[in-house]
Amino acid sequence: MKEKTEKKGGFWSRLRDRLTPDEMFLETEIQANKLGALILLCSGIILALILVLTAFGAFLLPMSSVFSPLIQAVVEVLILLVVCRAVKYRAWWLKHLLMLGLVIVYARLDVVVTHKAAILMVLPVLFSSRYFSRRLTVFTSIFTTVVFAISAIWGSTHGMININIVTMEAGTTMTATGGFLGDAVNNAGAADRAAFDAMLIKNTLLFDYLPKWLMFSIASIISCNIARRGREMVVNQHEKDVETARISTELNLATRIQADMVPNIYPAFPDRREFDVYATMDPAKEVGGDFYDFFLVDDDHLCLVMADVSGKGVPAALFMMASKIILANNAMIGKSPGQILSDTNAAICSHNREEMFVTVWLGILEISTGKLIAANAGHEYPVVKRGDGDFEILRDKHGFVVGGMAGMQYKEYEITLEPGSRLFLYTDGVPEATDAENNMFGVDRMLAALNEAKDKTTVEILRSVRGAVDGFVRNAEQFDDLTMLCLEYKGTAGPQKTEGEDADASDTPQERKGLPE
Amino acid sequence: MIIGTNKSGNALTVSLEGRLDTVTAPELDAALKAALPGVADLIFDFAKLEYVSSAGLRVLLSAQKTMNAQGKMRIRNVNETITEIFDVTGFSDILTIE
Numbered sequence A: 001m002k003e004k005t006e007k008k009g010g011f012w013s014r015l016r017d018r019l020t021p022d023e024m025f026l027e028t029e030i031q032a033n034k035l036g037a038l039i040l041l042c043s044g045i046i047l048a049l050i051l052v053l054t055a056f057g058a059f060l061l062p063m064s065s066v067f068s069p070l071i072q073a074v075v076e077v078l079i080l081l082v083v084c085r086a087v088k089y090r091a092w093w094l095k096h097l098l099m100l101g102l103v104i105v106y107a108r109l110d111v112v113v114t115h116k117a118a119i120l121m122v123l124p125v126l127f128s129s130r131y132f133s134r135r136l137t138v139f140t141s142i143f144t145t146v147v148f149a150i151s152a153i154w155g156s157t158h159g160m161i162n163i164n165i166v167t168m169e170a171g172t173t174m175t176a177t178g179g180f181l182g183d184a185v186n187n188a189g190a191a192d193r194a195a196f197d198a199m200l201i202k203n204t205l206l207f208d209y210l211p212k213w214l215m216f217s218i219a220s221i222i223s224c225n226i227a228r229r230g231r232e233m234v235v236n237q238h239e240k241d242v243e244t245a246r247i248s249t250e251l252n253l254a255t256r257i258q259a260d261m262v263p264n265i266y267p268a269f270p271d272r273r274e275f276d277v278y279a280t281m282d283p284a285k286e287v288g289g290d291f292y293d294f295f296l297v298d299d300d301h302l303c304l305v306m307a308d309v310s311g312k313g314v315p316a317a318l319f320m321m322a323s324k325i326i327l328a329n330n331a332m333i334g335k336s337p338g339q340i341l342s343d344t345n346a347a348i349c350s351h352n353r354e355e356m357f358v359t360v361w362l363g364i365l366e367i368s369t370g371k372l373i374a375a376n377a378g379h380e381y382p383v384v385k386r387g388d389g390d391f392e393i394l395r396d397k398h399g400f401v402v403g404g405m406a407g408m409q410y411k412e413y414e415i416t417l418e419p420g421s422r423l424f425l426y427t428d429g430v431p432e433a434t435d436a437e438n439n440m441f442g443v444d445r446m447l448a449a450l451n452e453a454k455d456k457t458t459v460e461i462l463r464s465v466r467g468a469v470d471g472f473v474r475n476a477e478q479f480d481d482l483t484m485l486c487l488e489y490k491g492t493a494g495p496q497k498t499e500g501e502d503a504d505a506s507d508t509p510q511e512r513k514g515l516p517e
Numbered sequence B: 001m002i003i004g005t006n007k008s009g010n011a012l013t014v015s016l017e018g019r020l021d022t023v024t025a026p027e028l029d030a031a032l033k034a035a036l037p038g039v040a041d042l043i044f045d046f047a048k049l050e051y052v053s054s055a056g057l058r059v060l061l062s063a064q065k066t067m068n069a070q071g072k073m074r075i076r077n078v079n080e081t082i083t084e085i086f087d088v089t090g091f092s093d094i095l096t097i098e
Helices: A002-019 A023-055 A063-086 A094-116 A123-131 A134-158 A181-261 A313-332 A337-349 A442-452 A458-473 A501-507 B025-035 B054-070 B080-088
Strands: A275-282 A290-298 A301-309 A358-366 A371-377 A383-385 A391-393 A412-416 A421-426 A482-489 B002-008 B011-020 B041-052 B072-076
Touching (some): A094 A181, A275 A290, A275 A458, A290 A313, B002 B025
Parallel strands (some): B011 B041, B041 B072
Antiparallel strands (some): A275 A482, A371 A412
């Protein structure tokens, strides 16, 4: 006994598992169930209308033959609608119930109007394709075939008689008693009712149902195809959605990894009073090819890097990671800037089939003297403010980009920063920031923004430039990565208080990527 | 960007119009990959080119390397903005600009 109930439960749960759609089809199925309820509602209204109009004699049908099947159909429609609402269109068996219900409701109408309503047979199977389940469409086709065969047989003897398919023996006479021609034909068959009915059933199946069924089978094939194609489309879309979500998750993580690859905790050197450095990196996409870097090579030497990889997005970001590490490794063993760039170029060129390259400005500051030795591999001109002067473009010597061609050598140059000097490094995303009319921000506007804040802290200087860029670009999409670095050299003579410095340092002790709004 | 090509014998003239940037560089890359085999004299006409981004530079570098192996490459009618870009990036040193 116990085993039996288990088996029964097993059957139902297995059936349910089989008929429950995959998660990705749940939404489709609920929507289709709602459409089914709408079709039922429309059908119910039409059936009720036919009933009422027949009662008022608008149709040539006798109320006696119409009332019973139509009222049953209306009741069925109402029951189905109540069920739909009760299960909130969600039950796994609802689609099958809807198909069975629709077929039976239309078959009842078919019994009444017989050969007049060929299209009724096609409606359920057409609707079933909306579920994107070929199995359901095949199920509906078979069920329709059976039920409409029954309704054709029943209708041929109980519904509207189709006088075109009635065969009569030669010499049969009919007597009209008023009313329809069909009644006269029917009366003529009364002599041998059984033979007449058999003839009606046979001829209806042959001349009425068969052609109808052939048309129906074509509609079934079309519906099966729509269901299969719809299913493929939903599956494809689902796969794409999953893939997009995966990529999005990975890119989010990549963004964080990249942001953490560069120094981003400020103040960067809280125990050094001789200089202050602040930088921001703001990729146009999730990840970018720009980067900055700064680190102490030893107690007296600060290395500063600003670089821009050709291209954007993930390829640029991968190349950026490698470039940054190779540059830093070369710098940390105490090489000079020109040597660092030459060796980095050699290392990158040996594994660079995609012919990516990176523009690099790299300088090493001797903290005790303010002496800055730098080399420029195809990067933007640095901007320097010397002592009490203004920020000015430093037209330094340019070498070729790093990674472009093997065997490149890079010339170094030297400048001396007096206390109070500032150095501003950037990538082309700053001067080439573009507004909605395709005008570029330009170097002049950049210099103006720098000089507006020239005596302020590094944080405020970058904020000033970023503010000017944002004000210029307005709502145009950021197209290029935006990366900036500012060094303030205070000298070794002792701490020089800068306007607002202390307030700022405490405001932004742990500032991350991006300028504060 | 509009890419115009004119081939006579083993000389190919490529005239560019518009901006050579991240979006348009792959088009030029594809066009050159198809057209360069057998070319010994490649001439770029930049008369109507407004701007070259780093992605564009990469395509030019790639073309220069190809042409180093099979002939020569020259660039004509370079405007001021692009000359500046070539100077800043050091590309002036490796390209032949007429």
